[in-house]
Amino acid sequence: MLDTQPDEGYTTADGRKIGGVAMEMKNITLRFGGVVAIKDISFDIRWGEVRAIIGPNGAGKSSMLNVISGFYNPQEGEVIYKGYRRPRMRPYQVARTGIARTFQNIALFEGMSVLDNIMTGRLNHMKANIFQQAMWWGKAQKEEEENREKVEKVIDFLEIQHIRKTPVARLPYGLKKRVELARALAAEPSILLLDEPMAGMNVEEKEDMCRFILDVNDEFGTTIVLIEHDMGVVMDLSDRVVVMDYGKKIGDGTPDEVRNNEEVIKAYLGVTDD
Numbered sequence: 595m596l597d598t599q600p601d602e603g604y605t606t607a608d609g610r611k612i613g614g615v616a617m618e619m620k621n622i623t624l625r626f627g628g629v630v631a632i633k634d635i636s637f638d639i640r641w642g643e644v645r646a647i648i649g650p651n652g653a654g655k656s657s658m659l660n661v662i663s664g665f666y667n668p669q670e671g672e673v674i675y676k677g678y679r680r681p682r683m684r685p686y687q688v689a690r691t692g693i694a695r696t697f698q699n700i701a702l703f704e705g706m707s708v709l710d711n712i713m714t715g716r717l718n719h720m721k722a723n724i725f726q727q728a729m730w731w732g733k734a735q736k737e738e739e740e741n742r743e744k745v746e747k748v749i750d751f752l753e754i755q756h757i758r759k760t761p762v763a764r765l766p767y768g769l770k771k772r773v774e775l776a777r778a779l780a781a782e783p784s785i786l787l788l789d790e791p792m793a794g795m796n797v798e799e800k801e802d803m804c805r806f807i808l809d810v811n812d813e814f815g816t817t818i819v820l821i822e823h824d825m826g827v828v829m830d831l832s833d834r835v836v837v838m839d840y841g842k843k844i845g846d847g848t849p850d851e852v853r854n855n856e857e858v859i860k861a862y863l864g865v866t867d868d
């Protein structure tokens with residue numbers, strides 16, 4: 595059943611067109627035993643948007659990303675995706691609906707090359723069965739070529755040609771994070787979820803990552819939902835920001851609106867009276 599009507603979206607201050615609602619989180623509550631990680635939170639994500647989720651440690655941000663990616667199913671509330679209520683799904687099923695993610699702690703195959711790691715991002719696009727793959731028959735061969743082509747495009751885009759054969763274990767932290775982004779992008783997602791993409795990076799690595807995130811959004815029109823602690827980064831990158839605190843939503847709006855929200859200032863930005 596259609597729960598949301600498509601609407602026109604809006605135009606950002608810098609002239610980018612943001613589309614209608616892609617996903618709506620409606621009254622989401624998520625509990626772990628006695629701990630309420632998310633309390634009755636609602637917000638939406640629009641096509642083409644860079645949407646940030648911020649908040650202090652333990653606010654429930656990762657839990658929210660895990661609800662979006664299907665890793666957790668909330669006890670209460672609904673996820674409306676593309677106008678339809680999403681049934682309970684497992685993460686791989688959600689991935690097939692065009693949602694890819696990166697993790698707070700890098701989750702790559704350390705012993706495998708960069709190229710092979712990124713190829714695993716194409717798994718959802720592989721349809722040929724094992725027998726066809728083993729025999730290298732038509733369909734499997736064509737599929738393999740297509741997958742390689744897509745992966746090479748991502749490698750070029752993220753400027754990691756020089757390390758394509760390097761085992762991930764040998765890479766510095768910033769490049770590992772970029773490879774993780776590459777693997778998520780190889781899935782050609784409509785919505786990309788980034789859990790603290792800049793965490794642990796030095797200034798230069800952060801600048802690179804910011805540029806790549808904006809380029810992905812611009813070039814492929816990918817909708818991006820990101821959790822980030824660096825407020826400068828959040829304010830620079832995001833079109834709209836959801837602010838969480840102790841599992842509740844305490845703010846939602848443009849970076850400027852959020853920056854000037856009294857509750858947010860008190861709870862999160864920690865501005866003192868002097």
Ligand SMILES: Nc1ncnc2c1ncn2[C@@H]1O[C@H](COP(=O)(O)OP(=O)(O)OP(=O)(O)O)[C@@H](O)[C@H]1O
Nearest residue numbers: 626629630631649650651652653654655656657658
């Ligand atoms: N798998 C789990 N089992 C039990 N409690 C959990 C689980 N995952 C999260 N929590 C609890 O839910 C609350 C929200 O945690 P969550 O990791 O979502 O917060 P966060 O805002 O992402 O924090 P951080 O910024 O530190 O990553 C915390 O109290 C946390 O201890």
